Amino acid sequence: MSIAEALRMAIQEEMRRDERVFCLGEDIDIEGGFGGAFTVTLGLSKEFGHERILDTPISEIMIAGAAVGAAMTGMIPIADVQYGDFLFCMMDQLADNAAKMTYMSGGTVKVPMVMRAPVGATNRGAQHAQSLEGYFTHIPGLKIICPSTAYDAKGLLKTAIRDQNPVIVFEHKLLYGSKGNRAEKSALSPVGEVPEEEYLIPFGQGVIRREGTDITIVATLLMVYKSMEAASILEKEGISVEVIDPRTLVPFDYDMVIASLKKTSRLMIVEEDTKRNGWGAEVAAQIAEDALYYLDAPIKRVASYDVPMPFAPIMENFVVPSVDRIVDEVRKLIKTEK
């Protein structure tokens, strides 16, 4: 099953289970339309009607604010952000209202809402390419998740929908496996097993995608796959890489990373977000605070360079971490000796 299908199934199951759950967003299920930019909500209005699959005007402030208001008063909105970049247009509603209402009310109000935001560079230029994790991990009161497989996508989204707090789901455009008109060139579109029976995945539990002993790579979304590829190349050189996919950034599974470091004593963080103050900065800082003594080498961050995303594929491929770059950086890091 593709990630797009897994997400759709999660929404469908939760909407069947709980009538308070509904979707809103731009072009999410217009008759004859796209089902959202990446087909996740395609066809859901057939079963649930257009009241619960609510197509909105192009009004991001309203979309986010409406989600907050509905969540505060008994509903469970799932808002579709057509491209993650547009989160900037709703930033105030998310940072000042969604994230703060429970706290400002002294715990008397809850805001159970989900924002789904596609991220990643796909040759569309600087305003449709950003990975915005680092902006949102910085906001107290939000939970941030980033599923990289169909299994995780379904299990984590269902957990997000049942969470009593605002959750932002970052989904990667090249991992959806969207079909037809909405298919993406150079997409990876991993297909994964998803069990028949219902399951939920708790937040804050990473997975070890590959075991290794020489170095620990922490990566999310598309970078998990690039890191895995790098790992198998490096294996041939006798370098054993452990790849950890934290799956959720807030909360974050530091236990798993630290346990891994005790073994490998080397840490590399691979993210598509730009480097300066990306989510990787926080992970590096936290490890430098809590697990410094396990390290035998500097903490290396491999991230998009600190520039807006350029349009030309030649330049985009240079800015976004590539398998080659990961491989090179690992080699260098392995060489450094304390």
Add this chain to the structure above:
Amino acid sequence: MSIAEALRMAIQEEMRRDERVFCLGEDIDIEGGFGGAFTVTLGLSKEFGHERILDTPISEIMIAGAAVGAAMTGMIPIADVQYGDFLFCMMDQLADNAAKMTYMSGGTVKVPMVMRAPVGATNRGAQHAQSLEGYFTHIPGLKIICPSTAYDAKGLLKTAIRDQNPVIVFEHKLLYGSKGNRAEKSALSPVGEVPEEEYLIPFGQGVIRREGTDITIVATLLMVYKSMEAASILEKEGISVEVIDPRTLVPFDYDMVIASLKKTSRLMIVEEDTKRNGWGAEVAAQIAEDALYYLDAPIKRVASYDVPMPFAPIMENFVVPSVDRIVDEVRKLIKTEK
């Protein structure tokens, strides 16, 4: 001279020097009004008229966008953000337009603009208290400065106005020294010498506010003063603290910090921004990548706890780093031995 006066003088001098420079913002110089929330632009319309000291509607998207458009076409806008928190309302214009225009245009367009944003907690609750540095240091294409003295305020703001790129100035509410109706309870309002003759302060050059040998503290704005106070308390215990004020966050003076670490081998970052993914995370991560071997202890970040700012002073004082907390953390860090 107070920081508010120093900023006003910088604006005045630059507006006299270059007719392209103008100010815009809400309530910045209405007759009989406040001169901005912190009196920085008070009275400027007398000399420059209301065309160049432009009072705007409460329209943050427009204010930021208008600054971008004016900057792209031959003007040099200085936009007043009444409270830094409202930057979230303009986030898209700043992140997607101001920061990207030069790059997206292949270097054919310049965007010389300044956004002035007051930060800091002053018993106003969660929506008028935020320190937003960490959100903006993450945006490639912006420059971020944070003057903590009158001398720096004038010199850095003048440099910002002459810069060919978008600059965000974070100013601290408790440091302005605003007078009369706009004075702030519990304000520190440092008064500082400002020379007669003109001067500019280049970006990327920190200052050592106090020399020390046992530990390096990197702090900005109000936290510089709290760190200095902590340092003098610790001195009595025989702990010698070096306090570095980077003055600008983008670019950042890593040379100065690393030089200091060669001496002290211990690093603490003190920031009012919330901890997770605050600007201090980037500094810690960068040091863990470039200067790990100089460290004899974990990198400690003392920051606001990861919650929205509570209203009650008792709680606010607990959330924001206090002199006591800094002192305690330094003591602990000094004890830790590699």
Add this chain to the structure above:
Amino acid sequence: MKIDKARVLKIYEQLFLLRSYEEKIYFLFLEGVMPGTIHQSQGQEASAVGMLFDLRKEDYITSTHRPAGHCLAKGVSLESMMCEMFAKANGCCKGKGGAMHTGDISVGALPAIAITAGGMPVAVGVGLSCKMRKTDNVVVCFFGDGASNEGAFHESMNAAAIWNLPIIFACENNLYGASTHINMVTKIKDLAERGAAYGIPSEIVDGNDVFAVNEAATRAIERARKGLGPTFLELKTYRRCGHSRNDSCGYRDKTEEKEWYDKDPVKRCKTFIIENGLGTVEDIVEIEKKVTQAIENAVAFAKSSPDPKPEDALENLYF
């Protein structure tokens, strides 16, 4: 208009409560016992009371940085309001919200949102929720003249219109956004004209006449309950106080102030009652004594209430 004696006296009691509460807060603030800042609503009582007098507990309001009147009129308890102002642990927001964020969801008052127009998109969501849950509850969304120039206003009005949401947009036009006169920041004569841009019926209302406001509110609320959609009410009113804490209003024309002060909504209601024999001077005195006492009690209660513990700051981040 239903003007039976009891009702009118209750309305006066509300007006007087809002006025006395704010006056008391002002006094306490000057004493220096209250932290932060205050944005008060003296002079605008008729809009809060007139709009909310007939709402049900299950109906909702969204409010602004100037929330005291709205909250009290919606039924947030005097004690919990006062305790919040004193930053006490038993304040309506446990001391975490403060003067700009008072509210109590259990009586339908969402915690006030201090970002100008920031509560409007939230009101859209509340209206959507009332509709989707198939209730006939309504939402009164308060905002100011200045807020009508925010993008959030535009997106919210349009959404409420296309979805026929049970929302009453109550624009308290007190002529100023902070120090800025509305004529400096919009070219149109009446903000009510903006309703047409969304297909929302609008009315201009004398915001200092509590009965006029209440009549307009009654019409709008009925439309909303019937599922006929939102209404935009422009309530023309005026601040008798500064924008925030010690603001001497140097930006306001003194004759303008005088004119409006003469239209004091509290006095007007009192006069109306006496002149129409709906109540005696004794009734009035009675009410005022009762309210004044209640406020004194609330202050005493608040002062003797427990402060939050510093570490409480780490609670309630998540629900």
Add this chain to the structure above:
Amino acid sequence: MKIDKARVLKIYEQLFLLRSYEEKIYFLFLEGVMPGTIHQSQGQEASAVGMLFDLRKEDYITSTHRPAGHCLAKGVSLESMMCEMFAKANGCCKGKGGAMHTGDISVGALPAIAITAGGMPVAVGVGLSCKMRKTDNVVVCFFGDGASNEGAFHESMNAAAIWNLPIIFACENNLYGASTHINMVTKIKDLAERGAAYGIPSEIVDGNDVFAVNEAATRAIERARKGLGPTFLELKTYRRCGHSRNDSCGYRDKTEEKEWYDKDPVKRCKTFIIENGLGTVEDIVEIEKKVTQAIENAVAFAKSSPDPKPEDALENLYF
């Protein structure tokens, strides 16, 4: 209306250029030689050409995610546009901008902004700059029907109005925002009604009649140059193409499409010319050959142009 022969033929040449350019791009895109996505403007040529035909080089435009027509009509060179589409180093944005951000400030075309309505506040700043620098230059701000529901639209219209800025707000109402019909997302009949909410004079224009558009533009530009402030023009038009790349427009009514296809602005102009004897079939053929050749040359030029170097990505972050 000044309809001298030369002028009319030049207008046709422009229309045909825009149409042929987009058709060529579409073809190349299907071939798979172009990266990313495309948002094309077939069917909307009359609005770009009619609005911009009489602008000076010193005047400005702001554009959208659908910028090709606007850019070409403002004078961005065909070669630099084509090179940008091919992501070449000598594209109008050096290959860094791409299809959604084409522009060339040296001819007054700001790099297009792909955030819906995101260019409108920028246009306010450009108008402000034109006014403050005491020029009589004007700004044509293009946006779509969908953009009119963004907060940025509201804040920009209001600011332009109060400051009397020399801006022409050109709303290309092609009935859809992506797959969403305008009637689903706004209740009003004509978007032009929104001008009144800001005190901005508005006109409804047949956006598929290049001469009608040009006349309205002429009036609006004159007002702007005279310092009389902004105008809001609603240009009723239609996409002959998908919203983006391979979009089969399954959300559009086929009879609606048929009706609009019959109003093809390029054909209409051609017919007008022939019927009114303003040009011969030969003149037309002449023009079309010339334009077609120019486009072929541009494609050849672009294909043979150098790619950027990977490391070029690190240049131009700051000016």
